Amino acid sequence: VAMGTLYNVAGTAITWLLSSSSGLWTVDSGGVYTNSVTAANFATAGVSLVAATHSWCVFNNKICFNPSDGVQKPWTWDGTAGAAGVIELNNAPLAYGRPTAYYAKLFLIEYAARDTIAWSEENDATTGYATGGFSNEWKLSQTGTAPLYAIQGTNEALYYFREQSIGAIRGAVNSDFVTSGTHDAISRTVGTLSPRGVAVSMDGLWFADAGGGVRYLPYGGTPAPVLPEGL
Numbered sequence: 001v002a003m004g005t006l007y008n009v010a011g012t013a014i015t016w017l018l019s020s021s022s023g024l025w026t027v028d029s030g031g032v033y034t035n036s037v038t039a040a041n042f043a044t045a046g047v048s049l050v051a052a053t054h055s056w057c058v059f060n061n062k063i064c065f066n067p068s069d070g071v072q073k074p075w076t077w078d079g080t081a082g083a084a085g086v087i088e089l090n091n092a093p094l095a096y097g098r099p100t101a102y103y104a105k106l107f108l109i110e111y112a113a114r115d116t117i118a119w120s121e122e123n124d125a126t127t128g129y130a131t132g133g134f135s136n137e138w139k140l141s142q143t144g145t146a147p148l149y150a151i152q153g154t155n156e157a158l159y160y161f162r163e164q165s166i167g168a169i170r171g172a173v174n175s176d177f178v179t180s181g182t183h184d185a186i187s188r189t190v191g192t193l194s195p196r197g198v199a200v201s202m203d204g205l206w207f208a209d210a211g212g213g214v215r216y217l218p219y220g221g222t223p224a225p226v227l228p229e230g231l
Contacts, residue, residue, distance in 0.1 A: 001067075002054040006079050008061050014079045018065070020051040024077065036081040044083035048072045055098035055196050059106045060123045064089075064099045068195065070111050074099060076125055091131045093118050097195030102153030103173035105136075114147030115140055117160070119173060138178045140167070149191070152198045152205060156219045157184070161192045163210050166223065190215065190223045 002018040015027045016036075024037035042049050050067035057064055059076070066074040074095050078085045094111035095118075101107070105128070106120040118137040120128035128136045140148065140160060150161040157168035166186040171177065190209055192198065197208035204218035206226075217223040 001050070001052060002056055002065065004056065004063070006058065006063055008079055012079075016063075016079075018054060020049045023049065034081075037077065037083070037086055041083040042086060045075075045086040045088065047075045047086055047088050053196075057099045057101060059099070059101045059125055060104075062125070064106060064125055066095045066097070066099055066108070068096050068111070070094055074108065074125075087126060089120075089125055091127060092120070092125070092129050093137075096148070097150055098198075100151050100153040100158075102158040105173050107151055107153060107158065109148045109151055110137070113139070115145060117148070117151060136177075138181075142167075142183055149193055150195050150198045150207070152200065154200060154205070154219070159186070159198075159205065159217075161198065161207070163193055164189060164191045166191055166217070186217065187223055 001020050006014040017025045022035060023039045023042055026034050026036045039049060050069050050072050052067050052069050054065045054067050062076040062078045064074055064076050073089055074092050075086060075088045095108035096111045096114060097109050099106055099108050104122045106125045108118050110116045110118055116137055116139045118129045128134045130137045146162045148160055148162060152159045157170045159168050165188050168184045168186055169181045171181040192207050193210045194208045199206045204216055206216055209215050214226040215223045216226055
């Protein structure tokens with residue numbers, strides 16, 4: 001239901017595959033597979049293995065997984081074997097789509113309120129959001145009320161995508177972020193329906209628009225089709 005590579009700060013590359021039946025597998029350079037985190041380990045950690053494609057991102061030397069099923073909360077894995085490396089984000093809301101990082105915080109789209117984003121405390125995915133005395137959430141109603149499909153943090157801004165619009169929020173994420181962050185309406189006609197359809201490059205974002213076409217959004221610019229219409 002997901003696969004990728006975790007490059008940690010020790011310089012180690014961990015190639016992994018997530019199975020909804022048997023847990024997390026790692027693959028060494030010789031092609032040998034190891035069931036590093038078993039289904040029993042997941043049960044011990046209190047995390048359900050969901051038979052759905054998982055969205056994920058790297059955050060603070062860990063992978064944050066989100067099954068986006070409205071039942072299982074996001075969870076993290078630090079690359080180690082056994083149950084101890086898997087942590088359910090109990091303080092986080094149920095989340096939709098792919099998580100992302102911005103200003104060293106983990107950002108999520110709330111599953112039950114698709115116009116709202118929530119975020120963790122700095123470099124700690126287990127705290128923050130709207131529990132434990134925190135108010136780290138923001139209803140993005142300034143530029144529309146349609147549901148959010150994707151968010152993507154970059155060094156330049158936190159981008160958010162609706163079906164027919166794109167916006168960006170700039171500024172440091174602090175206790176005044178909801179009032180101090182500045183909005184920029186990138187597009188009011190182009191967006192995406194794909195929660196995993198946004199890719200980051202050095203100079204901009206690539207994404208699948210609502211019609212299935214590929215578009216490129218340069219930082220500081222506007223989205224343009226990669227191929228002329230009709231091709």
